[in-house]
Amino acid sequence: MSAVKRFEGEPRQTRLLLALIVTYAVVIGYCDLLTRGPSGMASLWPCNGVLAAGLLMLTPGRAAILFAVSAISHLVLDTIGGTPPAMTGLFTSLDSIEAVLIALVLGRVYGGPPRLKTLRRALTVVGLALPVSVGLAVFGAFASEPMLHVPLHVLIKNWLFINLLGMTVGLPVTLILFDPDIPHGFERSPWEKLACYLAVAVGAGLAFGRPGHTLPFLVFPVGVLAAFRLGPKGAAWATVIIAAIAAPLNVLGLTAEAATRAQASERMHALQLLISALLFTCMTAALALANQQRLKRLLVRRQGLARKAQARAQAASQAKTEFLATMSHEIRTPLNSVLGFTRLLADRDDLAPEARRHVSLIDGAGGALLTLVNDVLDFSRVEAGRVELQIAPASAEAVLRDAAAIVAQDAQAKGLALDIEVAGETGRHHGLDAARLRQVLLNLLNNAVKFTPAGRVTARLSVSAGAGADALRVEVSDTGIGVPPELRDRLFQRFSQGDSSVTRAFGGAGLGLAISKALVELMGGRIGMIAHAGQGSTFWIELTAQPCEAPAPAADTGLERTAAARILLVDDHPMNREIGGAFLTVAGCEVVTAENGLQAVELAKAGGFDIVLMDIHMPGMDGLTATRAIRALPGPACAVPIIAMSADALPQQIALCREAGMVDHVAKPIQKEVLYAKVDAWLREGAAV
Template sequence: MQANVAHQEQRRQDRILLVLAVALLASQAFSDFLTRNALGIATLWPTNALLAGGLLVLNPRRRVVLIVIAAVSHLAIDLMVGDSLGHAILYTLVDVGEALLVWWVVRRFFGPPRVRTMRQLALLTTLTAPVILAMATLAATVLALTYGLPFVTVLTDWFVCGVLGMAIVLPAVLVLLDSEHRRAFHRPLLEQLGLALLAAALSALVFHRKGLPVPFMLFPIALLTAFRLGPRGAAQTSLIVACVAIPLTVHGLWNSQIQTDWSQAHQNRLVQVFVGVLFVTSLAAGLALAQQERLRRLLMRREQLTRAARARALAANEAKTEFLATMSHEIRTPLNSMLGFSQLLVERRDLAPDVRRQLTLIDSAGTALLTVVNDILDFSRVEAGQVELLFQPTSAAAVLHDAVGIIRPEAENKGLALEVDVVDPVGGLHDLDGLRLRQVLLNLLNNAVKFTEAGRIRACLTIEPGELEDRLKFEIVDTGVGIAVERQGRLFQRFSQVDSSASRPYGGAGLGLAISKALVELMGGKIGFDSAPGHGSAFWLELQAPQVEPYDVGEPQPVAAPGAARILLVDDHPMNREIGAALLSLVGCQVETADNGEQAVAKAARGGFDIILMDIHMPQMDGLAATRAIRALDGEAGEVPIIAMSADALPQQVERCYAAGMVDHVAKPVQREVLYAKVSRWLARR
């Protein structure tokens, strides 16, 4: 492929060399034969600009070929028009030297040979004008000293024709050869030819002896071409106008229109000035459109990159979610057996005290591992924005006392004093999410107990009445190890711990405080801390909440007697079926089991069940498909409450359960209280 690209570039260079060589010969012949003044100086001279443009875009080998062609043709044409050998050599050396000097200056001070802004056009003219002036001075000096020609007149004529030619032709050549302009405004060949013919015809109509003396009519067609073809269209139109108007002017066909006694040289310069103004005007429009087109393509490219980055981010998020779901399921499944059997064994009355203590330790370790898993799930819910707050009339003091009561046994086992201090001049209820508030307080209290080896822990609540909302400030103050200043900045970051070294004495996933901060901010509050190493820590959170009256929740519904409940337990894992059946049998439920979804559907079709507990991942037919099949049954068999009992606990996994027709969800490892509460709730509704 690289060889093919190189071959195409070589062919392109050959075409450019051929076109420039033909243009050089034609322009030299036209200028020398038809536009020379009385001093033998051409009044139109685009040749040096064509040569300089070729030097800027050709490779070294073709550059040398173009220089040789320009020098030989220049010398030959000068001799053909009657110049002496000295004149011919002088003209050739000065013109070729001027092109070479322009090439060096542009490459040295201009950068890449391209014109894409008006600033670049102005800079190109600014750089080339001094070079032309220097070479015109050199030529005028030699001609004045050698042949006695008037210095000022020669200098003026030489400079004017050179600077006009360079100011129009050189930027036009660079624009026409710029591949960026060609790609940006690619139009059908028929349209390009039509615009070119229209410009040529209108130019002939304007500059013909019997034509219309309205050269301003060329501006609309030049602007139209610039709008359709961009900067290349502006350059093409200007060169077409020049190629039509200048020969007509040289032959005196425009003299009757301008009605002046100007010499032919002045008329030629007037046409050049007109073409220059036309070129600059249309090129400005074309460059503005080209800039807009570049910005549009850049925006499209950035949109593509943004879409690609978003797709990668979504894929990464899906991979993270899938990984989290798989790991959660794989961890919860064995935990269900560990905690379930340990809870069943603890209920036995024939255990020795040391065996009961060891079972309690197993249960505590499993519960700690479950806490880590739940923290990860909670944080994933917070990140996904899937945490919904349930505000209801809540006693802030009661929530604090509840949290302290849960943590008190652990604190007392470590010999810590746990104090509660409540300042509540209001004494009423506030609109709060009590469950989430308790979760935050438990996180703070757990940390206080974990990082305090001796001393006390104080849990404080201060309520300050307000006009619309009261200010609730909770504080958990301990006498623990404290937090070093350099480590305080990352305290509320996810998976971050105060001590992350291999020798750290405290465990945990580093998610509790990150979850607490997210929940507090979701409730519209703020959380912070003050700490000093060796002097303990004081964590606080502030909430704004209005006072509310208690809701009338009505009379509690009676719960069906457990002994009357007939439950179908569906799980492919034998240990899970044994644990679930044993836990339910403890409260008098009649339990029947099924190994997979197909068995569950067949047994549910016979009827007689009050509740179905359904696992999700099973062979032959999974729990979701089984649920949909049961819901399709006729009569009461299709209306039995189906509760998911699965290690799939992520929000999106739970939503799939509800979408399949399940009414509730119990996450593994199964906690007895949660299982009994869910079963009692749906029995009551039955």
């Protein structure tokens, strides 16, 4: 981050220049006049670090002003302190060169004043500055040795301590105190700040107030306290306060004890090390806490973003569900009339052959559209995790033969041979969801018939007995168009077929295999495909299932019960009433119709109905409200089985029907066999009661 970005604006730069001039003047005056030891050298010299930081933060013109002020201040104070002119010139030149070189190095590395957000960054900044300080300290020791008449090794040691430890303290403290972004997360009241800094001053006074009996460890608790409460700036100010109190008291102690020059040097070095250790101890605590608070703020912000994203995802999911529900209802409603009347026409004996063929084509097209709608809804259920398996005793062979019988007519129409082969313990019953297994097998068989222009389709079932569960494997092989190698990985992806030409030639949404894969995996199995070298392919599924006893056979077919039933059919659409009534009348039922929920409640009050078939969406009183009203009727009329007969086919819509008091659901378009089975089942339930 460049200085212009960090401290942009003319007024801000001007205020920063004035603050740095005052700071430098105070620091150099304090160190030069109040911390000189018996050797004539200052105990602390952070001035070069302050100047280097200032040169980094200011624009070139203002940096030149600060540089000039620092040089003049140095010359004036050394003259006032009685330093010989030659020494004054040497000290001023070396200090100025050191600050400029360090500012150039850090500016080149960081592009401006570095932000000390972590201890690692602070140590890196100091590490980059120290080589310059070391070089100039050694040069200064050699240059000043003839003038000071002190052994060279002592001078080198003193220069190194003063330069290195002064830069170690002055540079990071100045960068922290003048960084406007550092206080974030450590905002405190003025009274708390004052209390912390007073505690630091008292601790420093107690630690260094008795010459010869110093207790330097006392400054660490108060320094760390300031760091924890006030952050990096608090750590920097605590170091400044302790250094300002300790340095002159240390010098006074040396004078009072009439210490030798060597003792004075050791005491000065100890103080310099103490101040540096204190700064980095406090900075370590402050920067760690600052980083923790930064991460906490980041976590809170990300949690907020995550909550918003979750809310958007839930809203999108709700919108998708509402869209599917609406489109399903709107498509199923007219499709109910198309398929219903088509099948009524197909049952007539007086149709001409050509008319019967046309009716068959309409029925096939309507069935394809219904399959597409069901595939979309099935995939929606699978994606939402709302598919629950209904495990019951079932014969895998019977399920396979049932599925093959359904597609046999299509295979025969294309001139295809449809063969079934079984091997192993196929006579056993297993715990299976027969409906979902049939759905998968129908999908594989339909695809085989669809994509096979000529030849045969073969379905194979093998059952291998196991110790606890049996292994079931079903293969569906064909002699069809096959699948190119580059397209095989996409077969089980949603909305995917081999390529666009397949979609144009054969139709479909590309959901069947994706649904089959999800259902097979839900049943704990696997699904895959084997491509043949010549033509065609084999799709296979593998399942494990527990063997079980076969279910008891039904006592009767229930046709007599269905024929004797009196049924109330409620639907606002005249064509739906006509289709439903025609299906039930053909079965021998007595049908009474109602156009809305209010009429249904009035008719139900009189009683005498075996079953009520209830639409959901109706003007005035809808089906859910009518169901609740019927359930609230007095006497036996409230107990009549109410079956939803609606285009609302999503799981959550069916759940609403059951919550309202309905016992079952028949989805539109109405399929005769499904309708008869539901009616018979509930008539049998009523007979058992």
